[in-house]
Amino acid sequence: MEEKVAVIYQAKAPPERNGILKPMKPGGYSDSGADIAYSLQQQNIPVVTPVKDPRVEHDLDWVFPDSLEGIQTAVDNGATIIWLNTVLYQSHPIEAFIRQGISVVGQIPENVDVYDDKWVTNNLLRKNHLPIPKSVMITKENAGNYQLHFPFPVVAKPIRGRGSQGVSLVNTAEELTTILQAMFRSQDYGQALYVEEFLPRQEVTVTVMPPGSYIIHKESVIQEDYWSLPPVRRFNHENGIAPYNGTVAVINNSEILSDGELQKGDILQLCNQCEAAARLVNAKAPVRIDCRANTEGKYLLFDVNMKPNMTGASRPHRTDQDSLTALAARKIGWSFPDLTFNMLKQHWKNSAGR
Structure with missing residues:
Protein backbone atom coordinates (compact mmCIF):
# COMPACT_ATOMS: atom_id res chain seq x y z
CA MET A 1 0.00 0.00 0.00
CA ASP A 116 8.22 20.44 28.04
CA ASP A 117 8.62 21.36 31.71
CA LYS A 118 11.95 23.23 31.91
CA TRP A 119 12.31 22.58 35.63
CA VAL A 120 11.92 18.81 35.23
CA THR A 121 14.12 18.59 32.14
CA ASN A 122 16.96 20.74 33.44
CA ASN A 123 17.02 18.77 36.69
CA LEU A 124 17.26 15.57 34.61
CA LEU A 125 20.19 17.03 32.67
CA ARG A 126 21.90 18.15 35.87
CA LYS A 127 21.54 14.68 37.46
CA ASN A 128 23.21 13.28 34.36
CA HIS A 129 26.16 15.67 34.67
CA LEU A 130 25.21 17.92 31.77
CA PRO A 131 25.94 21.65 32.26
CA ILE A 132 22.87 23.83 32.86
CA PRO A 133 22.46 27.30 34.38
CA LYS A 134 21.69 27.80 38.06
CA SER A 135 17.95 28.27 38.45
CA VAL A 136 15.04 28.58 40.84
CA MET A 137 11.30 27.99 40.47
CA ILE A 138 9.12 30.80 41.79
CA THR A 139 5.45 30.15 42.45
CA LYS A 140 2.63 32.59 42.91
CA GLU A 141 2.61 31.62 46.60
CA ASN A 142 6.32 32.19 47.30
CA ALA A 143 6.79 35.15 44.95
CA GLY A 144 7.40 37.44 47.94
CA ASN A 145 9.67 35.01 49.77
CA TYR A 146 12.11 33.35 47.37
CA GLN A 147 15.89 33.23 47.45
CA LEU A 148 18.25 33.52 44.50
CA HIS A 149 21.54 31.64 44.82
CA PHE A 150 23.08 33.50 41.91
CA PRO A 151 23.58 37.20 41.11
CA PHE A 152 21.72 39.60 38.84
CA PRO A 153 21.20 39.96 35.96
CA VAL A 154 18.87 36.95 35.66
CA VAL A 155 16.42 35.64 33.09
CA ALA A 156 12.74 35.14 33.95
CA LYS A 157 10.76 32.79 31.70
CA PRO A 158 7.72 30.49 31.58
CA ILE A 159 8.29 26.90 32.74
CA ARG A 160 6.46 25.59 29.68
CA GLY A 161 7.54 28.26 27.27
CA ARG A 162 7.55 28.67 23.52
CA GLY A 163 10.57 30.30 21.98
CA SER A 164 11.36 33.63 23.58
CA GLN A 165 7.74 34.54 24.35
CA GLY A 166 7.54 35.82 27.91
CA VAL A 167 11.33 35.72 28.42
CA SER A 168 12.92 38.78 30.07
CA LEU A 169 16.39 39.85 31.12
CA VAL A 170 16.11 41.28 34.64
CA ASN A 171 18.73 43.49 36.29
CA THR A 172 17.47 44.09 39.84
CA ALA A 173 15.32 42.48 42.54
CA GLU A 174 12.77 45.28 42.19
CA GLU A 175 12.54 44.73 38.45
CA LEU A 176 12.14 40.97 38.99
CA THR A 177 9.27 41.54 41.42
CA THR A 178 7.51 43.75 38.87
CA ILE A 179 8.00 41.26 36.03
CA LEU A 180 6.88 38.26 38.11
CA GLN A 181 3.76 40.10 39.22
CA ALA A 182 2.94 41.02 35.62
CA MET A 183 3.47 37.45 34.38
CA PHE A 184 1.32 35.98 37.14
CA ARG A 185 -1.34 38.65 36.58
CA SER A 186 -1.49 37.86 32.85
CA GLN A 187 -2.44 34.23 33.65
CA ASP A 188 -0.70 33.24 30.39
CA TYR A 189 1.84 30.96 32.04
CA GLY A 190 0.13 29.55 35.13
CA GLN A 191 1.08 29.48 38.80
CA ALA A 192 4.87 29.03 38.58
CA LEU A 193 7.76 30.63 36.68
CA TYR A 194 11.43 29.89 36.10
CA VAL A 195 14.33 32.20 36.90
CA GLU A 196 17.90 31.34 35.88
CA GLU A 197 21.33 32.94 35.78
CA PHE A 198 22.00 35.08 32.73
CA LEU A 199 24.67 33.73 30.38
CA PRO A 200 26.28 36.77 28.73
CA ARG A 201 28.46 35.28 26.01
CA GLN A 202 27.85 33.58 22.65
CA GLU A 203 24.53 31.78 22.09
CA VAL A 204 24.26 28.82 19.76
CA THR A 205 21.44 26.42 19.01
CA VAL A 206 22.00 22.76 18.23
CA THR A 207 19.49 20.55 16.42
CA VAL A 208 19.87 16.90 17.33
CA MET A 209 18.51 14.25 14.97
CA PRO A 210 17.39 10.78 16.10
CA PRO A 211 19.12 7.55 15.09
CA GLY A 212 17.99 6.20 11.73
CA SER A 213 18.61 5.96 8.01
CA TYR A 214 19.30 9.23 6.18
CA ILE A 215 20.27 10.43 2.72
CA ILE A 216 23.30 12.75 3.02
CA HIS A 217 25.15 13.97 -0.08
CA LYS A 218 23.07 11.50 -2.14
CA GLU A 219 24.31 8.52 -0.13
CA SER A 220 22.39 6.37 2.33
CA VAL A 221 23.85 6.79 5.82
CA ILE A 222 22.89 4.79 8.91
CA GLN A 223 23.18 6.88 12.07
CA GLU A 224 23.32 4.42 14.95
CA ASP A 225 22.95 7.10 17.63
CA TYR A 226 21.75 10.68 18.09
CA TRP A 227 23.70 13.14 15.94
CA SER A 228 23.93 16.92 15.68
CA LEU A 229 23.42 19.22 12.77
CA PRO A 230 26.02 22.02 12.72
CA PRO A 231 25.36 24.60 15.46
CA VAL A 232 23.84 27.97 14.57
CA ARG A 233 25.06 31.21 16.17
CA ARG A 234 22.42 33.70 17.36
CA PHE A 235 23.19 37.43 17.24
CA ASN A 236 21.42 40.83 17.38
CA HIS A 237 19.81 40.01 20.71
CA GLU A 238 17.24 42.44 22.07
CA ASN A 239 18.01 43.33 25.69
CA GLY A 240 20.10 40.17 26.00
CA ILE A 241 17.43 37.80 24.62
CA ALA A 242 17.15 36.35 21.11
CA PRO A 243 13.93 37.85 19.68
CA TYR A 244 10.89 35.73 18.89
CA ASN A 245 11.11 34.42 15.32
CA GLY A 246 7.60 35.68 14.59
CA THR A 247 8.98 39.21 15.07
CA VAL A 248 12.44 38.88 13.53
CA ALA A 249 13.03 36.23 10.85
CA VAL A 250 15.70 33.76 11.98
CA ILE A 251 17.79 34.37 8.86
CA ASN A 252 18.26 37.98 10.02
CA ASN A 253 19.86 37.11 13.36
CA SER A 254 21.38 33.65 12.95
CA GLU A 255 24.22 32.01 11.01
CA ILE A 256 26.08 28.71 10.90
CA LEU A 257 29.40 28.69 12.73
CA SER A 258 32.45 28.86 10.49
CA ASP A 259 34.23 25.65 9.51
CA GLY A 260 37.04 26.51 11.93
CA GLU A 261 34.64 27.14 14.81
CA LEU A 262 32.81 23.88 14.12
CA GLN A 263 36.05 21.98 14.79
CA LYS A 264 36.82 23.68 18.11
CA GLY A 265 36.91 21.42 21.13
CA ASP A 266 34.25 23.32 23.10
CA ILE A 267 31.78 23.15 20.20
CA LEU A 268 32.43 19.43 19.60
CA GLN A 269 31.96 18.81 23.32
CA LEU A 270 28.74 20.86 23.31
CA CYS A 271 27.34 18.79 20.42
CA ASN A 272 28.12 15.61 22.36
CA GLN A 273 26.33 17.03 25.40
CA CYS A 274 23.28 17.96 23.32
CA GLU A 275 23.20 14.46 21.85
CA ALA A 276 23.29 13.06 25.39
CA ALA A 277 20.34 15.31 26.31
CA ALA A 278 18.33 14.08 23.29
CA ARG A 279 19.08 10.50 24.35
CA LEU A 280 17.82 11.22 27.88
CA VAL A 281 14.46 12.49 26.59
CA ASN A 282 14.20 9.58 24.10
CA ALA A 283 13.67 11.91 21.15
CA LYS A 284 12.00 10.30 18.12
CA ALA A 285 12.33 13.40 15.93
CA PRO A 286 14.57 16.48 15.90
CA VAL A 287 15.00 18.43 19.14
CA ARG A 288 16.53 21.89 19.26
CA ILE A 289 18.70 22.74 22.23
CA ASP A 290 19.57 26.35 23.00
CA CYS A 291 22.98 26.88 24.61
CA ARG A 292 24.97 29.89 25.74
CA ALA A 293 28.40 30.59 27.20
CA ASN A 294 28.85 32.00 30.69
CA THR A 295 31.37 34.65 31.71
CA GLU A 296 34.18 32.07 31.62
CA GLY A 297 33.21 31.03 28.09
CA LYS A 298 31.81 27.62 29.13
CA TYR A 299 28.69 26.58 27.24
CA LEU A 300 25.60 25.57 29.21
CA LEU A 301 22.39 23.98 27.87
CA PHE A 302 19.47 26.18 28.86
CA ASP A 303 16.47 25.09 26.80
CA VAL A 304 15.52 21.70 25.30
CA ASN A 305 12.80 22.30 22.70
CA MET A 306 10.91 19.05 22.05
CA LYS A 307 9.20 20.68 19.08
CA PRO A 308 11.57 22.88 17.08
CA ASN A 309 9.99 25.46 14.84
CA MET A 310 9.90 23.83 11.40
CA THR A 311 9.14 26.71 9.07
CA GLY A 312 10.98 26.53 5.79
CA ALA A 313 11.47 28.44 2.58
CA SER A 314 9.43 26.00 0.50
CA ARG A 315 6.50 28.16 -0.61
CA PRO A 316 7.21 31.08 -2.98
CA HIS A 317 5.86 33.77 -0.61
CA ARG A 318 7.96 32.54 2.35
CA THR A 319 11.52 32.63 1.03
CA ASP A 320 12.80 34.23 4.28
CA GLN A 321 11.20 31.70 6.61
CA ASP A 322 13.92 29.10 7.15
CA SER A 323 13.94 27.97 10.78
CA LEU A 324 17.06 27.40 12.87
CA THR A 325 16.88 23.70 12.05
CA ALA A 326 16.50 24.41 8.32
CA LEU A 327 19.51 26.75 8.48
CA ALA A 328 21.58 24.06 10.19
CA ALA A 329 20.49 21.46 7.63
CA ARG A 330 21.77 23.60 4.77
CA LYS A 331 25.30 23.23 6.11
CA ILE A 332 25.22 19.47 5.44
CA GLY A 333 23.81 20.06 1.95
CA TRP A 334 20.12 19.64 2.78
CA SER A 335 17.56 22.00 1.27
CA PHE A 336 14.28 22.31 3.17
CA PRO A 337 12.79 19.53 0.98
CA ASP A 338 15.80 17.32 1.84
CA LEU A 339 15.20 18.02 5.53
CA THR A 340 11.49 17.14 5.36
CA PHE A 341 12.24 14.02 3.31
CA ASN A 342 14.77 12.81 5.88
CA MET A 343 12.47 13.62 8.78
CA LEU A 344 9.72 11.63 7.07
CA LYS A 345 12.08 8.65 6.79
CA GLN A 346 12.18 8.49 10.62
CA HIS A 347 8.44 7.85 11.03
CA TRP A 348 7.63 5.28 13.70
CA LYS A 349 4.78 3.08 14.92
CA ASN A 350 3.35 2.05 18.26
CA SER A 351 2.96 4.10 21.38
CA ALA A 352 6.14 2.95 22.76
CA GLY A 353 8.86 3.32 20.29
CA ARG A 354 9.86 2.13 23.77
Whole structure:
Protein backbone atom coordinates (compact mmCIF):
# COMPACT_ATOMS: atom_id res chain seq x y z
CA MET A 1 0.00 0.00 0.00
CA GLU A 2 1.28 3.42 -0.91
CA GLU A 3 2.10 5.57 2.12
CA LYS A 4 0.28 8.91 2.30
CA VAL A 5 1.19 11.74 4.69
CA ALA A 6 -1.07 14.21 6.47
CA VAL A 7 0.28 17.07 8.58
CA ILE A 8 -1.61 18.16 11.70
CA TYR A 9 -1.44 21.52 13.49
CA GLN A 10 -2.37 22.72 16.97
CA ALA A 11 -6.07 23.53 17.12
CA LYS A 12 -6.25 24.40 20.84
CA ALA A 13 -4.00 25.10 23.81
CA PRO A 14 -2.65 22.08 25.72
CA PRO A 15 -4.15 21.34 29.14
CA GLU A 16 -2.77 22.85 32.34
CA ARG A 17 -0.10 20.73 34.07
CA ASN A 18 0.50 21.22 37.80
CA GLY A 19 -0.83 24.77 37.55
CA ILE A 20 1.47 25.58 34.61
CA LEU A 21 0.26 26.70 31.20
CA LYS A 22 2.00 26.58 27.82
CA PRO A 23 0.95 29.54 25.66
CA MET A 24 -0.39 28.71 22.23
CA LYS A 25 1.20 30.07 19.06
CA PRO A 26 -1.29 32.06 16.95
CA GLY A 27 -2.22 29.80 14.06
CA GLY A 28 -1.05 26.71 15.92
CA TYR A 29 1.95 26.03 13.63
CA SER A 30 -0.32 25.85 10.58
CA ASP A 31 2.26 28.00 8.74
CA SER A 32 5.13 25.55 9.20
CA GLY A 33 2.73 22.64 8.69
CA ALA A 34 1.81 24.05 5.30
CA ASP A 35 5.53 24.58 4.50
CA ILE A 36 6.13 20.88 5.30
CA ALA A 37 3.13 19.55 3.36
CA TYR A 38 3.93 21.70 0.31
CA SER A 39 7.57 20.63 0.44
CA LEU A 40 6.59 16.94 0.47
CA GLN A 41 4.07 17.39 -2.32
CA GLN A 42 6.71 19.10 -4.49
CA GLN A 43 8.81 15.94 -4.08
CA ASN A 44 5.91 13.85 -5.43
CA ILE A 45 5.31 12.31 -2.00
CA PRO A 46 1.54 11.65 -1.65
CA VAL A 47 0.11 14.24 0.75
CA VAL A 48 -3.46 14.21 2.04
CA THR A 49 -4.90 17.73 2.42
CA PRO A 50 -8.25 19.03 3.72
CA VAL A 51 -9.15 20.47 0.29
CA LYS A 52 -8.68 18.90 -3.12
CA ASP A 53 -6.60 21.70 -4.64
CA PRO A 54 -4.80 23.51 -1.78
CA ARG A 55 -3.83 27.10 -2.51
CA VAL A 56 -0.12 27.61 -2.01
CA GLU A 57 -0.52 30.70 0.22
CA HIS A 58 -3.42 29.39 2.38
CA ASP A 59 -1.96 27.56 5.38
CA LEU A 60 -5.18 25.79 6.42
CA ASP A 61 -5.61 24.25 2.96
CA TRP A 62 -2.61 22.02 3.76
CA VAL A 63 -3.06 20.87 7.36
CA PHE A 64 -5.62 19.12 9.56
CA PRO A 65 -6.46 20.19 13.14
CA ASP A 66 -4.99 17.90 15.80
CA SER A 67 -8.43 17.09 17.22
CA LEU A 68 -9.87 13.56 17.18
CA GLU A 69 -12.16 14.62 14.34
CA GLY A 70 -9.38 16.31 12.38
CA ILE A 71 -7.03 13.33 12.58
CA GLN A 72 -9.87 10.91 11.76
CA THR A 73 -10.70 12.96 8.66
CA ALA A 74 -7.09 12.72 7.52
CA VAL A 75 -7.10 8.94 8.05
CA ASP A 76 -10.47 8.56 6.33
CA ASN A 77 -8.99 10.41 3.35
CA GLY A 78 -6.18 7.88 3.11
CA ALA A 79 -3.40 9.14 5.39
CA THR A 80 -1.15 6.34 6.67
CA ILE A 81 1.47 8.63 8.28
CA ILE A 82 0.53 11.58 10.51
CA TRP A 83 3.16 14.32 10.83
CA LEU A 84 2.83 15.75 14.35
CA ASN A 85 3.59 19.42 13.72
CA THR A 86 1.86 20.34 16.95
CA VAL A 87 2.36 20.56 20.71
CA LEU A 88 1.93 17.09 22.18
CA TYR A 89 0.90 15.97 25.66
CA GLN A 90 -0.32 12.87 27.46
CA SER A 91 -3.88 12.00 26.34
CA HIS A 92 -3.47 13.99 23.11
CA PRO A 93 -5.98 12.67 20.50
CA ILE A 94 -3.13 11.20 18.40
CA GLU A 95 -2.48 8.59 21.11
CA ALA A 96 -5.60 6.63 20.11
CA PHE A 97 -4.36 6.45 16.52
CA ILE A 98 -0.84 5.45 17.59
CA ARG A 99 -2.35 2.59 19.63
CA GLN A 100 -4.21 1.50 16.50
CA GLY A 101 -0.93 1.29 14.56
CA ILE A 102 -0.80 4.55 12.58
CA SER A 103 2.71 5.76 11.76
CA VAL A 104 3.78 9.19 12.96
CA VAL A 105 6.57 11.71 12.49
CA GLY A 106 7.25 13.38 15.81
CA GLN A 107 7.79 12.74 19.50
CA ILE A 108 6.12 10.34 21.92
CA PRO A 109 3.26 12.46 23.37
CA GLU A 110 3.73 11.46 27.01
CA ASN A 111 7.46 12.28 26.78
CA VAL A 112 6.70 15.78 25.52
CA ASP A 113 4.28 16.22 28.43
CA VAL A 114 7.13 15.51 30.84
CA TYR A 115 10.02 17.28 29.10
CA ASP A 116 8.22 20.44 28.04
CA ASP A 117 8.62 21.36 31.71
CA LYS A 118 11.95 23.23 31.91
CA TRP A 119 12.31 22.58 35.63
CA VAL A 120 11.92 18.81 35.23
CA THR A 121 14.12 18.59 32.14
CA ASN A 122 16.96 20.74 33.44
CA ASN A 123 17.02 18.77 36.69
CA LEU A 124 17.26 15.57 34.61
CA LEU A 125 20.19 17.03 32.67
CA ARG A 126 21.90 18.15 35.87
CA LYS A 127 21.54 14.68 37.46
CA ASN A 128 23.21 13.28 34.36
CA HIS A 129 26.16 15.67 34.67
CA LEU A 130 25.21 17.92 31.77
CA PRO A 131 25.94 21.65 32.26
CA ILE A 132 22.87 23.83 32.86
CA PRO A 133 22.46 27.30 34.38
CA LYS A 134 21.69 27.80 38.06
CA SER A 135 17.95 28.27 38.45
CA VAL A 136 15.04 28.58 40.84
CA MET A 137 11.30 27.99 40.47
CA ILE A 138 9.12 30.80 41.79
CA THR A 139 5.45 30.15 42.45
CA LYS A 140 2.63 32.59 42.91
CA GLU A 141 2.61 31.62 46.60
CA ASN A 142 6.32 32.19 47.30
CA ALA A 143 6.79 35.15 44.95
CA GLY A 144 7.40 37.44 47.94
CA ASN A 145 9.67 35.01 49.77
CA TYR A 146 12.11 33.35 47.37
CA GLN A 147 15.89 33.23 47.45
CA LEU A 148 18.25 33.52 44.50
CA HIS A 149 21.54 31.64 44.82
CA PHE A 150 23.08 33.50 41.91
CA PRO A 151 23.58 37.20 41.11
CA PHE A 152 21.72 39.60 38.84
CA PRO A 153 21.20 39.96 35.96
CA VAL A 154 18.87 36.95 35.66
CA VAL A 155 16.42 35.64 33.09
CA ALA A 156 12.74 35.14 33.95
CA LYS A 157 10.76 32.79 31.70
CA PRO A 158 7.72 30.49 31.58
CA ILE A 159 8.29 26.90 32.74
CA ARG A 160 6.46 25.59 29.68
CA GLY A 161 7.54 28.26 27.27
CA ARG A 162 7.55 28.67 23.52
CA GLY A 163 10.57 30.30 21.98
CA SER A 164 11.36 33.63 23.58
CA GLN A 165 7.74 34.54 24.35
CA GLY A 166 7.54 35.82 27.91
CA VAL A 167 11.33 35.72 28.42
CA SER A 168 12.92 38.78 30.07
CA LEU A 169 16.39 39.85 31.12
CA VAL A 170 16.11 41.28 34.64
CA ASN A 171 18.73 43.49 36.29
CA THR A 172 17.47 44.09 39.84
CA ALA A 173 15.32 42.48 42.54
CA GLU A 174 12.77 45.28 42.19
CA GLU A 175 12.54 44.73 38.45
CA LEU A 176 12.14 40.97 38.99
CA THR A 177 9.27 41.54 41.42
CA THR A 178 7.51 43.75 38.87
CA ILE A 179 8.00 41.26 36.03
CA LEU A 180 6.88 38.26 38.11
CA GLN A 181 3.76 40.10 39.22
CA ALA A 182 2.94 41.02 35.62
CA MET A 183 3.47 37.45 34.38
CA PHE A 184 1.32 35.98 37.14
CA ARG A 185 -1.34 38.65 36.58
CA SER A 186 -1.49 37.86 32.85
CA GLN A 187 -2.44 34.23 33.65
CA ASP A 188 -0.70 33.24 30.39
CA TYR A 189 1.84 30.96 32.04
CA GLY A 190 0.13 29.55 35.13
CA GLN A 191 1.08 29.48 38.80
CA ALA A 192 4.87 29.03 38.58
CA LEU A 193 7.76 30.63 36.68
CA TYR A 194 11.43 29.89 36.10
CA VAL A 195 14.33 32.20 36.90
CA GLU A 196 17.90 31.34 35.88
CA GLU A 197 21.33 32.94 35.78
CA PHE A 198 22.00 35.08 32.73
CA LEU A 199 24.67 33.73 30.38
CA PRO A 200 26.28 36.77 28.73
CA ARG A 201 28.46 35.28 26.01
CA GLN A 202 27.85 33.58 22.65
CA GLU A 203 24.53 31.78 22.09
CA VAL A 204 24.26 28.82 19.76
CA THR A 205 21.44 26.42 19.01
CA VAL A 206 22.00 22.76 18.23
CA THR A 207 19.49 20.55 16.42
CA VAL A 208 19.87 16.90 17.33
CA MET A 209 18.51 14.25 14.97
CA PRO A 210 17.39 10.78 16.10
CA PRO A 211 19.12 7.55 15.09
CA GLY A 212 17.99 6.20 11.73
CA SER A 213 18.61 5.96 8.01
CA TYR A 214 19.30 9.23 6.18
CA ILE A 215 20.27 10.43 2.72
CA ILE A 216 23.30 12.75 3.02
CA HIS A 217 25.15 13.97 -0.08
CA LYS A 218 23.07 11.50 -2.14
CA GLU A 219 24.31 8.52 -0.13
CA SER A 220 22.39 6.37 2.33
CA VAL A 221 23.85 6.79 5.82
CA ILE A 222 22.89 4.79 8.91
CA GLN A 223 23.18 6.88 12.07
CA GLU A 224 23.32 4.42 14.95
CA ASP A 225 22.95 7.10 17.63
CA TYR A 226 21.75 10.68 18.09
CA TRP A 227 23.70 13.14 15.94
CA SER A 228 23.93 16.92 15.68
CA LEU A 229 23.42 19.22 12.77
CA PRO A 230 26.02 22.02 12.72
CA PRO A 231 25.36 24.60 15.46
CA VAL A 232 23.84 27.97 14.57
CA ARG A 233 25.06 31.21 16.17
CA ARG A 234 22.42 33.70 17.36
CA PHE A 235 23.19 37.43 17.24
CA ASN A 236 21.42 40.83 17.38
CA HIS A 237 19.81 40.01 20.71
CA GLU A 238 17.24 42.44 22.07
CA ASN A 239 18.01 43.33 25.69
CA GLY A 240 20.10 40.17 26.00
CA ILE A 241 17.43 37.80 24.62
CA ALA A 242 17.15 36.35 21.11
CA PRO A 243 13.93 37.85 19.68
CA TYR A 244 10.89 35.73 18.89
CA ASN A 245 11.11 34.42 15.32
CA GLY A 246 7.60 35.68 14.59
CA THR A 247 8.98 39.21 15.07
CA VAL A 248 12.44 38.88 13.53
CA ALA A 249 13.03 36.23 10.85
CA VAL A 250 15.70 33.76 11.98
CA ILE A 251 17.79 34.37 8.86
CA ASN A 252 18.26 37.98 10.02
CA ASN A 253 19.86 37.11 13.36
CA SER A 254 21.38 33.65 12.95
CA GLU A 255 24.22 32.01 11.01
CA ILE A 256 26.08 28.71 10.90
CA LEU A 257 29.40 28.69 12.73
CA SER A 258 32.45 28.86 10.49
CA ASP A 259 34.23 25.65 9.51
CA GLY A 260 37.04 26.51 11.93
CA GLU A 261 34.64 27.14 14.81
CA LEU A 262 32.81 23.88 14.12
CA GLN A 263 36.05 21.98 14.79
CA LYS A 264 36.82 23.68 18.11
CA GLY A 265 36.91 21.42 21.13
CA ASP A 266 34.25 23.32 23.10
CA ILE A 267 31.78 23.15 20.20
CA LEU A 268 32.43 19.43 19.60
CA GLN A 269 31.96 18.81 23.32
CA LEU A 270 28.74 20.86 23.31
CA CYS A 271 27.34 18.79 20.42
CA ASN A 272 28.12 15.61 22.36
CA GLN A 273 26.33 17.03 25.40
CA CYS A 274 23.28 17.96 23.32
CA GLU A 275 23.20 14.46 21.85
CA ALA A 276 23.29 13.06 25.39
CA ALA A 277 20.34 15.31 26.31
CA ALA A 278 18.33 14.08 23.29
CA ARG A 279 19.08 10.50 24.35
CA LEU A 280 17.82 11.22 27.88
CA VAL A 281 14.46 12.49 26.59
CA ASN A 282 14.20 9.58 24.10
CA ALA A 283 13.67 11.91 21.15
CA LYS A 284 12.00 10.30 18.12
CA ALA A 285 12.33 13.40 15.93
CA PRO A 286 14.57 16.48 15.90
CA VAL A 287 15.00 18.43 19.14
CA ARG A 288 16.53 21.89 19.26
CA ILE A 289 18.70 22.74 22.23
CA ASP A 290 19.57 26.35 23.00
CA CYS A 291 22.98 26.88 24.61
CA ARG A 292 24.97 29.89 25.74
CA ALA A 293 28.40 30.59 27.20
CA ASN A 294 28.85 32.00 30.69
CA THR A 295 31.37 34.65 31.71
CA GLU A 296 34.18 32.07 31.62
CA GLY A 297 33.21 31.03 28.09
CA LYS A 298 31.81 27.62 29.13
CA TYR A 299 28.69 26.58 27.24
CA LEU A 300 25.60 25.57 29.21
CA LEU A 301 22.39 23.98 27.87
CA PHE A 302 19.47 26.18 28.86
CA ASP A 303 16.47 25.09 26.80
CA VAL A 304 15.52 21.70 25.30
CA ASN A 305 12.80 22.30 22.70
CA MET A 306 10.91 19.05 22.05
CA LYS A 307 9.20 20.68 19.08
CA PRO A 308 11.57 22.88 17.08
CA ASN A 309 9.99 25.46 14.84
CA MET A 310 9.90 23.83 11.40
CA THR A 311 9.14 26.71 9.07
CA GLY A 312 10.98 26.53 5.79
CA ALA A 313 11.47 28.44 2.58
CA SER A 314 9.43 26.00 0.50
CA ARG A 315 6.50 28.16 -0.61
CA PRO A 316 7.21 31.08 -2.98
CA HIS A 317 5.86 33.77 -0.61
CA ARG A 318 7.96 32.54 2.35
CA THR A 319 11.52 32.63 1.03
CA ASP A 320 12.80 34.23 4.28
CA GLN A 321 11.20 31.70 6.61
CA ASP A 322 13.92 29.10 7.15
CA SER A 323 13.94 27.97 10.78
CA LEU A 324 17.06 27.40 12.87
CA THR A 325 16.88 23.70 12.05
CA ALA A 326 16.50 24.41 8.32
CA LEU A 327 19.51 26.75 8.48
CA ALA A 328 21.58 24.06 10.19
CA ALA A 329 20.49 21.46 7.63
CA ARG A 330 21.77 23.60 4.77
CA LYS A 331 25.30 23.23 6.11
CA ILE A 332 25.22 19.47 5.44
CA GLY A 333 23.81 20.06 1.95
CA TRP A 334 20.12 19.64 2.78
CA SER A 335 17.56 22.00 1.27
CA PHE A 336 14.28 22.31 3.17
CA PRO A 337 12.79 19.53 0.98
CA ASP A 338 15.80 17.32 1.84
CA LEU A 339 15.20 18.02 5.53
CA THR A 340 11.49 17.14 5.36
CA PHE A 341 12.24 14.02 3.31
CA ASN A 342 14.77 12.81 5.88
CA MET A 343 12.47 13.62 8.78
CA LEU A 344 9.72 11.63 7.07
CA LYS A 345 12.08 8.65 6.79
CA GLN A 346 12.18 8.49 10.62
CA HIS A 347 8.44 7.85 11.03
CA TRP A 348 7.63 5.28 13.70
CA LYS A 349 4.78 3.08 14.92
CA ASN A 350 3.35 2.05 18.26
CA SER A 351 2.96 4.10 21.38
CA ALA A 352 6.14 2.95 22.76
CA GLY A 353 8.86 3.32 20.29
CA ARG A 354 9.86 2.13 23.77
